[in-house]
Amino acid sequence: xxxxxxxxxxxxxxxxxxxxLSKSYGRLMACRDVSFALYPGEVLAVVGESGSGKTTLLQxxxxxxxxxxxxxxxxxxxxxxxxxxxxxxxERRFLFRTDWGYxxxxxxxxxxxxxxxxxxxxxxxxxxxWNHYGRIRDTASSWxxxxxxxxxxxxxxxxxxxxxxxxxxQIARNLVTEPRLVFMDEPTxxxxxxxxARLLDLMRNLVSELNLAAIxxxxxxxxxxxxxxxxxxxxxxxxxxxxxxxxxLDDPCEPYTxxxxxxxxxx
Amino acid sequence: MTAMIEISNAEKTFTMHLQGGVQLxxxxxxxxxxxxxxxxxxxxxxxxxxxxxxxxxxxxxxCDAGRIxxxxxxxxxxxxRAEPRxxxxxxxxxxxxxxxxxRAVPRVAxxxxxxxxxxxxxxxxxxxxxxxGALLRRLNIPERLWALPPSxxxxxxQQRVNIARGFISDLPILLLDEPTASLDAANRAVVVDLIxxxxxAGVAMVAIVHDDEIRHLIADRIVDVTSFAAAA
Numbered sequence: 001x002x003x004x005x006x007x008x009x010x011x012x013x014x015x016x017x018x019x020x021l022s023k024s025y026g027r028l029m030a031c032r033d034v035s036f037a038l039y040p041g042e043v044l045a046v047v048g049e050s051g052s053g054k055t056t057l058l059q060x061x062x063x064x065x066x067x068x069x070x071x072x073x074x075x076x077x078x079x080x081x082x083x084x085x086x087x088x089x090x091e092r093r094f095l096f097r098t099d100w101g102y103x104x105x106x107x108x109x110x111x112x113x114x115x116x117x118x119x120x121x122x123x124x125x126x127x128x129x130w131n132h133y134g135r136i137r138d139t140a141s142s143w144x145x146x147x148x149x150x151x152x153x154x155x156x157x158x159x160x161x162x163x164x165x166x167x168x169x170q171i172a173r174n175l176v177t178e179p180r181l182v183f184m185d186e187p188t189x190x191x192x193x194x195x196x197a198r199l200l201d202l203m204r205n206l207v208s209e210l211n212l213a214a215i216x217x218x219x220x221x222x223x224x225x226x227x228x229x230x231x232x233x234x235x236x237x238x239x240x241x242x243x244x245x246x247x248x249l250d251d252p253c254e255p256y257t258x259x260x261x262x263x264x265x266x267x
Numbered sequence: 268m269t270a271m272i273e274i275s276n277a278e279k280t281f282t283m284h285l286q287g288g289v290q291l292x293x294x295x296x297x298x299x300x301x302x303x304x305x306x307x308x309x310x311x312x313x314x315x316x317x318x319x320x321x322x323x324x325x326x327x328x329x330c331d332a333g334r335i336x337x338x339x340x341x342x343x344x345x346x347x348r349a350e351p352r353x354x355x356x357x358x359x360x361x362x363x364x365x366x367x368x369x370r371a372v373p374r375v376a377x378x379x380x381x382x383x384x385x386x387x388x389x390x391x392x393x394x395x396x397x398x399x400g401a402l403l404r405r406l407n408i409p410e411r412l413w414a415l416p417p418s419x420x421x422x423x424x425q426q427r428v429n430i431a432r433g434f435i436s437d438l439p440i441l442l443l444d445e446p447t448a449s450l451d452a453a454n455r456a457v458v459v460d461l462i463x464x465x466x467x468a469g470v471a472m473v474a475i476v477h478d479d480e481i482r483h484l485i486a487d488r489i490v491d492v493t494s495f496a497a498a499a
Contacts, residue, residue: 204372229355250328255284
């Protein structure tokens with residue numbers, strides 16, 4: 001497991017803050033005036049239909065897109081809140097390689113499909129300076145075990161894996177450096193229901209055991225209910241309703257949220 | 268004031284936007300308090316808003332006006348105005364809720380469903396499982412079922428799992444929505460005993476029970492919800 005270099009984690013201080021975040025593509029406003037604070041250990045779900053601006057927001061928050069207005073600040077491991085736009089290249093790399101995880105809907109985007117599962121997990125460790133082969137392999141195999149991938153598959157490449165296994169491997173690759181914040185873009189999209197349930201249960205346990213903060217973009221309200229503490233509902237690039245997850249889902253106020261909730265097919 | 272729950276003039280209206288914005292007033296002027304060690308039973312016909320009041324106290328339904336004062340970690344917090352983080356903290360440390368139906372997480376074993384509130388509060392997994400087992404045994408859930416997820420259980424079994432999950436922690440406030448509805452006489456008696464033990468431990472409870480006999484056994488006071496009827 002990666003060492004936390006004197007990590008200061010005060011659960012009462014926000015880990016990430018968005019202030020007046022906006023992004024326009026010409027005349028199209030993909031994201032308008034989004035503000036919120038995320039605390040350590042807190043899971044925030046961003047829900048809304050396709051085109052509502054969820055993925056743009058995730059890219060803005062994870063510094064993959066520059067905002068047209070507003071800013072994102074993040075509490076670095078030394079406890080200092082920094083504007084993401086002001087970070088140097090080395091600091092941004094540190095965030096991406098160590099302190100953040102990013103779980104893509106399509107595991108092929110987050111994994112190297114042709115190298116072994118063990119190497120996929122070990123690579124993140126090597127990127128942060130681990131160089132002892134035995135330790136890397138031990139840590140990689142303990143993570144594969146944690147995400148319920150048999151050790152006998154450690155030398156196989158993920159292209160030989162099923163969709164659910166690939167997604168679990170992607171999660172292991174992200175969590176091996178003990179990030180404090182994980183971004184997830186439709187993490188269960190494209191998986192069949194039984195595989196989804198297993199993945200959700202796994203993520204739920206990992207998030208609480210590791211005191212992880214996470215921002216999960218999903219159009220699936222069941223995923224939001226199972227995984228998140230808080231929900232933001234987006235429509236037309238704007239946050240139209242936000243609150244405690246069960247409150248928003250059981251007592252939705254906005255017309256669009258009521259429509260979303262009432263559109264769930266009973267199982 | 269030593270009350271654990273102190274509600275004044277709480278109000279709830281649903282606006283149904285998909286039905287042309289119809290306003291559905293549920294309750295208005297809800298005011299009552301609950302002391303430690305006391306069980307207050309909400310009475311009134313179906314649809315009078317009893318469950319809505321419980322959900323407002325739990326922060327599951329929003330409160331449109333008024334105040335829901337909860338004694339939490341030595342201070343009073345107004346749940347009607349609290350931040351999501353504060354509500355979660357209140358649920359972790361102060362308020363337990365036994366709903367009518369178990370919302371089971373797929374794939375999680377019964378003993379873990381029951382033990383979870385203790386683990387969240389920092390108890391070691393093995394000890395929490397042991398306490399879960401003791402409670403499940405008391406509620407007559409056979410040991411061979413403990414390792415299975417409760418989603419396939421009968422209605423009565425699911426409700427008992429739900430009761431075990433609600434009663435396992437030592438939270439100072441407990442909300443009970445029809446805890447005995449689908450139980451047989453033997454299990455109803457167990458629940459009545461559990462409620463008695465909570466009272467002696469100083470827990471403040473608000474309950475909804477339709478069964479007159481059970482109500483008689485557990486109620487210290489009855490609050491008539493029809494007096495909070497909002498439709499006028």
